[in-house]
Amino acid sequence: MISVEDWAEIRRLHRAEQMPIRAIARQLGISKNTVKRALATDRPPVYSRPAKGSAVDAVEPLIRELLKQTPTMPATVIAERIGWDRGMTVLKERVRELRPAYLPVDPVSRTTYQPGELAQCDLWFPPADIPLGYGQSGCPPVLVMVSGYSRIIAARMLPARTTGDLIDGHWKLLTGWNAVPRMLVWDNEAGIGRGKVTGDFAAFAGLLATRIYLCKPRDPEAKGLVERANGYLETSFLPGRTFTGPEDFNTQLTAWLAIANRRQHRTLGARPVDRWEADRAQMLALPPIDPPRWWRFATRIGRDHYIRVDTCDYSVHPLAIGKKVQVRTDTDEVIVTLTLGGAEVARHPRCWAKQQTLTDPVHARAAALLRGDYRHHQATQALATRRHNAAPQVISSRAAAETTSRRPPDACRCQDHRPGQTQDRPPDRRRPVLPGPGDEGPRPAGRRRAAGRTRLEGDLDTHRVPRRLPPAGGLRPRVPRRRGPHPHRRGSQEESPR
Known part of the structure; x- marks a missing residue:
């Protein structure tokens, strides 16, 4: 088989140089029959041989049956189901040829946009550590917006992906455009809405008089413009840059976007800034209100x-x-x-x-001053309470006697007994002393007689009477017995000396 170059040279020598077939064969060193076959066809020579059978042909019906049931079944699973024990390359090639016949067709049509029609929005998370302060760093979300007609890109980093921050980010980007697209396209972002727009973002859309379109789940092609812009930012803006914080990131991003929007767009065949005026002229006007806190x-x-x-x-x-x-x-x-x-x-x-x-x-x-004033007020109240409780209360003998006479006959005159209290415990010997003649008030409970003092007859009017008195001059004075036993003390009855 001759090469394509020899085939072209044979045709040139025969048609342009009018060289006979024998001379061409002698000059090129090939057979005359080869020269005749080259001149008889208008197509260059192609090597071909009859196809031979493959080991996959025997199991192809089984493969088709499995693909008919499950068109997305992997080739490895198919090999396991059919008991394939040969090389996987030939099997994968055959499965790749047969699979399209069992998959549903999903053609993609190119979309064209009118001026001011829509803008696609998305969140981009840059793979970089941004210092956030207090020793922390992270990659906060970046709100990216791309106009459909002009392909103008606007972006800004946000603290979080909550509804309030997303609304505020939209407001700042639209303020930079000084116009509002007639439709904002979003995926199922939680702060915007999943299947249904959130109440706060719906109120924001009503303020702008625009429409919010939520894409279907797992359909990134519905907003391919902003997805491509995210990749463009990651490959063209981010490499080789360092940032001191979110503000520095937004400053560098804004300066870079002013240059990126002047590039020649390959799909449009024009620069985005050249189409921006026509795009913005068909957008809605921005509401004339102050920037709110959303x-x-x-x-x-x-x-x-x-x-x-x-x-x-x-x-x-x-x-x-x-x-x-x-x-x-x-x-x-x-x-x-x-x-x-x-x-x-x-x-x-x-x-x-x-x-x-x-x-x-x-x-x-201010909190320290108020706390000090409050503590001073508490201390003043506590001091006044202590002074009031510590004030002495003088009770005369006549008042004590009247108080005692108003008690029931069976009432206990001691402070140790309480209503409902059992008398199983031993009595407390430190009982209060009632006032005697000439006393200004009751003697404090529990006070003991000074050491070395001898009880005299003048002390017999006290509540506590000794069992015996020391003999004086060999005579034993008679001590009058109490009229009745103490009602609530066992063993408290005093016996008179004999």
């Missing part, structure tokens, strides 16, 4: 005087304790105002780190 909630300040936004705690002026406040948050700062009156009681920059506590020094000093 993350709002109301709460009552407790003694801790801190409020939580996302995962961080922010201090509030302690004078707001016990009052209702309104918390307004965006991606830049946190503002707390009183519900009644609207006075501002806290303002903090938004913290990007997680699980942090931010305390304003003014709030800390």
Whole structure:
């Protein structure tokens, strides 16, 4: 078999040079019959041989049966089902040839966009460690928007993927465009809605007078423009860059996008900035309102005087304790105002780190002063209570006697007995002493007689009477017996000396 170059040379020599077949065969050193076959065809020579059978031909009916039941069955599973013990290469090639006949056809059509029609949105998580402060680093989400007609790209890093932060990110990007597309295309992002737009984002769409379109699950081709933009940012913007924080990231990203939007777009055959004016002219006007704080909630300040936004705690002026406040948050700062009156009681920059506590020094000093005043007030009240309890209460003998006479006959005159108390325990010998003649008040309970003192007859009017008195002059004075035993003490009856 001759090569394609020899075939072309034979045809040139015969038609252009008018060289006979014998001379051509002699010059090229080939057979005359070969020259005749080369001149008889208009196609270059191609090596071909009859196809030989393959080992897969014997099991092809089984493969087709399995693919008919499950078109997506892997080749390894098919080999196991049919008992294949040969090389996997030939089997995989045959399965690759047979599988399209059993799969449903899903053709993709190219989409064209009209000026101002829509913008595709998505979150991009850059594979880089961004310093967030307080010794933490991470990769916060980046909101990316791509206009369908002009392919203009806008992007901004957000603290979190919550609904409030997503709305605030949309507002800032649309403010940079100074226009609103007629439709915003989103996938099933939790902060936007899954199957149904969330209430907060629906309110935001109503403010912008735009439509929110949620793509079906597992359908990335429905928003291929923004998916391609994410890859473009990752391969063209991110390599070789370092960042000091989220603000530095947004600054570098904004400067780079101004250059990237001037590149020549291969699909459009034009630069995005050249098509932007026509695109923006057909968009909706931005609502003429002040930039709102989209993350709002109301709460009552407790003694801790801190409020939580996302995962961080922010201090509030302690004078707001016990009052209702309104918390307004965006991606830049946190503002707390009183519900009644609207006075501002806290303002903090938004913290990007997680699980942090931010305390304003003014709030800390005010809390320390109020805490000191409260402790001083408590100490003053406690001192007044102690002085009132320590004041002496003088009771005359006549008042004590009247108090004793008003008691029931069977009532106990001691302080040890209480109603319902059993008398199984031994009596307490330290009983209070009733007032005697000439006493100003009752003798404190439990007071013992001084050591060395001899009980005299003048002491017989006391409550406690000794069993015997020491003899005086060899005579034993008679001691009058008590009229009755003590009603609540066993063994307390005193016997008179004989």
